[in-house]
Amino acid sequence: MLDDRKLAVLRAIVEDYVSTNEPVGSKSLADRHNLGVSPATIRNDMAVLEEQGYITQPHTSAGRVPTDKGYRLFVDRLSTIKPLSAAERRAIETFLSGAYDLDDVVGRTVRLLAQLTRQVAVVQYPSLTRSTVRHVELVPVASHRLLLVLITNTGRVEQRVIETPRDVSEETVGHLRALLNTCLDGCGLGEVPNAVADLPEKVAVDDRPVAAAVLSVLLETLVEKHDEKIVFAGAANLAAVDFSQSLREVLEALEEQVVLMRLLGEVGDSSSSVTVRIGTENPDEGLRFTSVVAADYGVGDRTLARLGVLGPTRMDYPSTMGAVRAVARYVGQILAGS
Amino acid sequence: MLDDRKLAVLRAIVEDYVSTNEPVGSKSLADRHNLGVSPATIRNDMAVLEEQGYITQPHTSAGRVPTDKGYRLFVDRLSTIKPLSAAERRAIETFLSGAYDLDDVVGRTVRLLAQLTRQVAVVQYPSLTRSTVRHVELVPVASHRLLLVLITNTGRVEQRVIETPRDVSEETVGHLRALLNTCLDGCGLGEVPNAVADLPEKVAVDDRPVAAAVLSVLLETLVEKHDEKIVFAGAANLAAVDFSQSLREVLEALEEQVVLMRLLGEVGDSSSSVTVRIGTENPDEGLRFTSVVAADYGVGDRTLARLGVLGPTRMDYPSTMGAVRAVARYVGQILAGS
């Protein structure tokens, strides 16, 4: 169906269009790439490629532009991920290793990725449910109030205020704290509900209402904060590329947590380290002219969350994929080390 | 110099230009506002206003447009803050009161303000230095590591990992924790350095290196996190108004923490509840076509931080100021109550 030369032509069209942002014609293709054939032959190939839906012309008598399907083929079969330069990798490393807490790691990562790719970067906070409990702390802050602090192995800290049904003594708090930590140390967040199921039985009858209040807030925290937090950076880079009409739509999508979640969330195949979603493959209508390049990151073989880059469908996929992959790896390392 | 009618003309020009986004001429002014004089008279007044620098014409034979100076006069002397409707106030109240921690309060506030004004909202986290210590917690997380958690009266929680010079016993940790809380309870964050100055003397000689490590991290936290955190929302609203060229510059400014800080930070006079900075009055070159409407918020008479709105100089100042003032008040209330 598509012989090697036609594929080469498609690749050339994508590359030229990405770099010039102008529909590319048979003549300039023949000039810039040595395909060894004349423009007329290329025209024939282009006609076939168009018929099959890989490219299209904005108007009759204009050059060709890749379609989403064309980019898809390019990404899947015609390109290879482009590794970062040594200098870039060093820059990533030094930049990320200066971070001193989880917020800082995520903040630096998202800015770094935006700068590296000159596009919009999106980073999801390490998922609560996939990490484990490192420590639980209970702190009395007022007569009827406790502060519950939950610390995970990824350095994430969640805090919630608990209203207790009655005054609670230091002693009771200490007891509860000890119990909680015994039950939960190293426990996966998903297993917390089971792990604390029989905890009320272990406390004095008098303290059970308090224990119940604490547990209810604890469980609530796990549900509500369920890997919802996502940040982005680099919106200014959107202004550079011409989104004309849809810029507003894109910005709106970026400000919707839910949309962002779906954007990164619905993974493609997991065979590759980096997944790409192109144009209308995206779940959101407003993002029909954008592509998303995303990857998992985590500690060891444990996936914690995802990060990625959003840009025009007309983007430099090999380089972007390289940057995303590299940053994902380094973030994993940083998180493992801290 | 400027009699009442000329001021009325200026006010009318600002109002019309804000609502139509088109240079306004003498004829339409006479039609839409009953100033009781003919267009010719208005023309004379406009000539004077232009000479004094309050308005300008984009080209000969076009209508007039207010200058920054014109807007300034309008804001200072020709307009009054427009209170929100009862429905809007109810909406604010219900929306904000659903928040369950500081992050959530700030996040809701910034989205609320963006939606209310249809512009970009900016909210600074309650300043660390202006709040007081509610509790300090020390938690061993590994043999050579402690986690320091600092909780303030505004519900802000800072955590940092401390690398200790040697293993630390539970007992030592407990002792240190007790000492810290005794020294610091209710202490303004600015006074922390003094309050802990003599703390090392109170611990056993063996523990002094550990105490020193803890204190150094504690002080570091106060310095580094020094009210630096700022968030914004509503960038999509920028796309609606025509910033053409400078949209990129504005987005860039928004992503720079430092610029945002300066934007809210350098207050004007404190006589009014709401301060306005117009066009070139802004510290950043990229924001020369934008105005910022900002206000302090806090608990009681204690100012904690600022929040505000950023939009085109051509904005509806009375309504925007009303929204900013109202939101600032409600946030204060919410923080006080939690």
Added chain:
DNA sequence: TACTGGCACTCCATACTTCCGAGTGCCAAG
């Protein structure tokens, strides 16, 4: 003195026209 109507003038925005050339599809020949 302050205001008004009239008038000539300016000049932007819009619409219309022209024109160039890059690019195409097709065809006959190699």
Added chain:
DNA sequence: CTTGGCACTCGGAAGTATGGAGTGCCAGTA
């Protein structure tokens, strides 16, 4: 299957009208 030639298409740039909103000025009026 590939190639050069050729007629055709059509978008975009550049140039050309034209209409109308707006101005400044001036002489006349209250």
